[in-house]
Amino acid sequence: MHAIIEIGYLIATLSFLGGLKFMSSPKRAKTGNLIAALGMVLAVILTFFAGTTETVPYTNLIIMVLAITVGTLLGKRLSDKVQMTGMPQLVSLFNATGGGCAMLLGLMEANQIKTEITHFGNQVLLIAGLTTGAIALTGSIIAERKLAGTVKDKRGRAVIFSARILLALLLLLPTLYFLGFIPLDFMAFMYILAIIAMVYGVLFVLPIGGADMPVVISLLNSITGIATAFAGFVYGNKAMIAGGIFVGAAGILLTLLMCRAMNRSLLKVLAGTFKNNKTGQIEEDQQIKEISIPEAALTLSFVQKVAIVPGYGLAVAQAQHICAQLQQLLEKRNVSIDYIIHPVAGRMPGHMNVLLAEANVDYACLKEMEESNENMKQYDAVLVLGANDVVNPAAESNPNSPIYGMPIIRTHKAKQVIVVKRSMNKGYAGVQNELFGMDNCSILFGDAKTTLQDIVNQLKLL
Amino acid sequence: MDFITHHLQEIYFVLFCVFIGIEVIANVPAILHTPLMSGANAISGVILVGAILLMLRVPQDDYLNLTLGGIAVFLGTLNISGGFFVTGRMLKMFKPKK
Numbered sequence: 001m002h003a004i005i006e007i008g009y010l011i012a013t014l015s016f017l018g019g020l021k022f023m024s025s026p027k028r029a030k031t032g033n034l035i036a037a038l039g040m041v042l043a044v045i046l047t048f049f050a051g052t053t054e055t056v057p058y059t060n061l062i063i064m065v066l067a068i069t070v071g072t073l074l075g076k077r078l079s080d081k082v083q084m085t086g087m088p089q090l091v092s093l094f095n096a097t098g099g100g101c102a103m104l105l106g107l108m109e110a111n112q113i114k115t116e117i118t119h120f121g122n123q124v125l126l127i128a129g130l131t132t133g134a135i136a137l138t139g140s141i142i143a144e145r146k147l148a149g150t151v152k153d154k155r156g157r158a159v160i161f162s163a164r165i166l167l168a169l170l171l172l173l174p175t176l177y178f179l180g181f182i183p184l185d186f187m188a189f190m191y192i193l194a195i196i197a198m199v200y201g202v203l204f205v206l207p208i209g210g211a212d213m214p215v216v217i218s219l220l221n222s223i224t225g226i227a228t229a230f231a232g233f234v235y236g237n238k239a240m241i242a243g244g245i246f247v248g249a250a251g252i253l254l255t256l257l258m259c260r261a262m263n264r265s266l267l268k269v270l271a272g273t274f275k276n277n278k279t280g281q282i283e284e285d286q287q288i289k290e291i292s293i294p295e296a297a298l299t300l301s302f303v304q305k306v307a308i309v310p311g312y313g314l315a316v317a318q319a320q321h322i323c324a325q326l327q328q329l330l331e332k333r334n335v336s337i338d339y340i341i342h343p344v345a346g347r348m349p350g351h352m353n354v355l356l357a358e359a360n361v362d363y364a365c366l367k368e369m370e371e372s373n374e375n376m377k378q379y380d381a382v383l384v385l386g387a388n389d390v391v392n393p394a395a396e397s398n399p400n401s402p403i404y405g406m407p408i409i410r411t412h413k414a415k416q417v418i419v420v421k422r423s424m425n426k427g428y429a430g431v432q433n434e435l436f437g438m439d440n441c442s443i444l445f446g447d448a449k450t451t452l453q454d455i456v457n458q459l460k461l462l
Numbered sequence: 463m464d465f466i467t468h469h470l471q472e473i474y475f476v477l478f479c480v481f482i483g484i485e486v487i488a489n490v491p492a493i494l495h496t497p498l499m500s501g502a503n504a505i506s507g508v509i510l511v512g513a514i515l516l517m518l519r520v521p522q523d524d525y526l527n528l529t530l531g532g533i534a535v536f537l538g539t540l541n542i543s544g545g546f547f548v549t550g551r552m553l554k555m556f557k558p559k560k
Contacts, residue, residue, distance in 0.1 A: 012508075016505050016508075017482065017483075017486060019501060019505070020483075020486050020487060020490075020498070020501070020502065020505075021486045021489075023487075023490045023494050023497060023498045023501060024486075024489045024490050024491065024494070025491075026493065026494060026553075026556040026558075027558075029494055029497060029553045029556065030550065030553045030554065032501070033497070033501055033546060033549045033550050033553055034550070036501060036504070036505060036546070037504070037542075037546040037550075040504070040505070040507070040508060040542055040546070043508060043511055044510060044511065044514065047511045047514045047515060048514065048518075050515075051514065051515055051518035051519070056518050057521070057522035059522050059528065060517050060518065060520055060522065060528065060531075063517070063528060063531070063532045063535070064514060064517050064531075064532070064535050066532075067532050067533075067535035067536035067539060068535060068536075068539045070536060070539075071535070071536045071537070071538070071539025071540040071542075071543060072539055072543040074540055074543075074544075075539070075540045075541075075542070075543030075544030075545075075547055076543060076544075076547050078544055078548075079544050079547035079548035079551055080547070080551070082548065084552075084555075087496065087500075087548070087552070090544070090548060091496075091499060091500045091503055091545075091548070093544075094500070094503055094504070094507075094540065094541050094544045094545050094548070095503050095506075095541075097507075097537040097538070097540045097541040097544075098503065098506045098507055098509060098537070098538070098541040100533075100534075100537045101507075101509045101510065101513055101534045101535075101537040101538040101541065102509050104513070104530050104531070104533060104534035104537070105509065105512050105513055105516060105534055107530055108516050108520070108527050108530050108531055108534070109516065111524075111526065111527050111530075112516075112519070112520075112527065119465060120465065121465035121469070217499070218499060221499055221502060221503055221506070224503070224506045225502070225505075225506045227506075227509070228506045228508060228509040229476070231509055231512045232508075232512070233469075233472065234512070235511075235512050235515055236472070237511055237512065237515075238475060239508055239511060240508050240509065240511055240512060241472070241475060241476060241479065242475075242479045243505045243506065243508035244506060244508070244509070245476060245479040245480055245483055246479065246483040246486075246487070246502065246505060247502045247503070247505050247506040248483075249479075249480060249483035249484050249487055250483065250487045250498060250499065250502040251499075251502065253484060253487050253488060254495060254498075254499060257495075341492070341493075343492055346496075348495075348496055348499065349492075349495035349496060349498075349499060350492055350493060350494060350495025350496040350497075350498070350499075351496050353492070353493040353494070353495070353496065354496045354497070354552050354555070357552070357555040357556045357557075358555050360555075360557075362557075362558055363493055363556055363558065364558060366493050368491070368492050368493075
């Protein structure tokens with residue numbers, strides 16, 4: 001029996017790995033998700049068998065079956081209801097639940113263990129799992145609320161300072177405890193740590209700016225994974241260790257990718273500092289050319305290759321469906337369309353791809369920044385929809401610019417650029433965009449959705 | 463030190479997982495980063511296994527731990543089911559042109 005259970009956990013672990021591996025191609029990703037999910041079901045069922053060798057009280061079983069049923073149904077319902085623009089919120093919320101589970105495990109274990117016989121190393125692991133879980137729990141909830149727009153960034157020095165103190169306490173208190181300076185029993189100590197860690201989670205996410213959300217979400221995801229791995233160590237369960245570490249690795253990798261895409265260090269993102277822009281150094285006398293809707297429609301329909309650069313503006317206006325409509329109309333006129341997507345477009349890594357996929361855009365049309373930058377010259381026209389900083393040539397040409405060094409989509413190298421934006425207000429980085437003053441660039445003022453709709457209507461008339 | 467030598471096997475295991483995990487995940491293209499993240503999120507719900515193991519040990523009259531454990535099982539399940547369902551829903555949308 002024991003061997004069967006161990007083999008079962010091995011299969012579950014491999015299924016997690018296979019599931020992630022299959023994510024490397026859009027064709028197999030669906031199968032991958034199914035494989036990982038089946039592995040998870042297997043791991044859960046095995047756990048019941050593994051633990052039920054002695055007589056387990058019926059009450060416990062009933063509570064668990066109820067909790068699992070309600071959890072499954074609620075998870076299904078929430079994921080059926082979510083809009084694709086709301087995806088980052090939901091992922092954060094689910095991440096919070098994982099963190100919460102890890103924290104509760106720490107508390108329960110603290111209620112039950114006898115510190116005299118529990119190994120010191122295991123106590124450290126329990127503390128680590130509890131604190132990381134608690135940080136992921138409240139941090140993800142704040143992230144979710146910020147994405148939903150009900151909690152605003154709080155960059156006060158008090159917030160940042162208290163966060164640092166709490167972090168120091170989280171490292172210091174366990175050390176003092178094990179040295180015997182804190183005369184509390186393990187259980188009371190764990191409850192105190194849980195509270196400190198939860199408050200820290202809140203203060204940690206509060207100062208981080210809205211556009212840095214892709215970084216925070218992947219980081220919190222990673223923290224939950226690490227909490228899972230700590231718990232796995234406590235129970236000596238390899239499926240938990242491996243699953244946790246895969247998630248931790250994925251989260252860290254995406255975090256670093258997002259940081260690189262914004263040319264910002266992780267520390268700067270976490271410190272919440274970005275707004276110290278040097279606007280004084282940029283000349284304000286920019287000659288811009290406006291373009292009208294009929295002109296824009298004509299330009300797009302009488303060329304061969306068009307690229308669309310979708311940005312935050314498109315996501316906010318939920319204009320992805322009209323964008324897909326525009327694509328269909330242009331393709332009927334033998335214009336080929338590519339989408340060029342900056343890694344941080346949207347509010348979590350890869351979010352823009354999901355929005356376009358929702359609008360039935362074929363993924364073969366979605367190009368990554370690096371490959372399209374090399375052949376930018378082949379595009380007769382580029383339509384920039386609500387993206388600002390990611391197409392600003394200053395990132396490459398002006399060492400004084402706050403965004404200098406950030407990888408950008410080199411739309412200025414295309415034959416013609418049409419930028420759709422609502423006003424001449426500055427983007428998130430607060431810098432003027434040199435692109436707008438260039439000869440091959442014209443501006444089409446308006447909200448991404450209404451403007452696209454107008455262009456689509458024009459094209460139907462042509 | 464004793465702890466480390468005792469758990470050397472696990473430590474090897476962890477290191478291998480780190481390397482394999484990074485290798486596998488680094489190959490995922492940017493277009494699939496959101497499903498990757500929500501799928502990974504669902505996998506971190508394997509913490510549910512720990513919650514069940516604990517719940518199987520809790521005495522019937524230990525109401526505090528039964529409550530905490532019940533909530534933990536609920537949260538873990540929500541993480542798993544929500545994560546996999548939402549990933550599946552996203553991936554269904556990624557279809558090539560007919």
